[in-house]
Amino acid sequence: MMMNNLKVFIVDDSLIVRSRLVMMLAGVEGVEIIGQVGDAHTAGSVIASSKPDVVILDFQLQSGTGLDVLRYVEGSGSPPKIIMLTNYATEQLRVKCTFHGVDYFFDKSTEFEKVLDAITSLKAKKQLN
Numbered sequence: 528m529m530m531n532n533l534k535v536f537i538v539d540d541s542l543i544v545r546s547r548l549v550m551m552l553a554g555v556e557g558v559e560i561i562g563q564v565g566d567a568h569t570a571g572s573v574i575a576s577s578k579p580d581v582v583i584l585d586f587q588l589q590s591g592t593g594l595d596v597l598r599y600v601e602g603s604g605s606p607p608k609i610i611m612l613t614n615y616a617t618e619q620l621r622v623k624c625t626f627h628g629v630d631y632f633f634d635k636s637t638e639f640e641k642v643l644d645a646i647t648s649l650k651a652k653k654q655l656n
Contacts, residue, residue, distance in 0.1 A: 533650040536579035537563040538570040538596060539612070540588045544635070548583060551643055557650050567591025571599030579607045581649055583642060584629075586613035586620065597627045610645050 535558055539545050545563045552558050561577055564570050566589035574582060574596070582600070586593040593611060600606045608630045613620070616634035624632055631645045 531653065532557050532559040533581060533646065533653050534559050534561045534577075534579045535581045535583065535646065536561055536570075536574055536577060536607070537583045538565070538567075538574075538588065538593070539563075539583070539585040540565045541585070544585070544612075547639075548642065551640075552646060555643070555646060555650070557654070558646060565589050567593070567595040570596045574600055574607065578605075580653060581608045581610060581646065583610045583612055585635075586611060586615050586624075593624070594627060597624070597629070601628055608649055610642055612639070612642060 535552060537545050537548050537560065549560055552560060561579055562573060564573060568590045584593045584596055597609065606628060609628055610631040610633065611624050611629045612633050612635055614635050621632045633641050
């Protein structure tokens with residue numbers, strides 16, 4: 528049986544964080560990193576054209592915020608799953624992001640590795656469909 532890869536797109540203004548995510552996910556079979564950018568404006572258009580299954584999204588970005596990116600994907604017919612990974616992990620921001628469609632919300636400093644668990648879970652769900 529041919530399995531479809533889980534297509535992941537990374538949006539973070541830090542090249543170090545993007546590289547760390549790529550390295551962490553590179554060893555996961557069935558996960559394909561289809562792109563990465565550091566600014567909100569570029570992210571919206573690239574996500575619309577590349578149609579990832581999952582977007583790992585930082586809140587604070589060059590030329591905007593993660594909420595700006597969420598506005599781009601909210602209107603799409605089949606929006607990707609969103610993993611918000613931020614240094615600004617307040618409860619107020621968590622509620623706001625969840626309202627705008629964020630599926631997972633993690634603090635970069637204490638929950639970085641939970642991204643891997645979320646990706647593994649989403650990959651398993653995709654394989655069932």
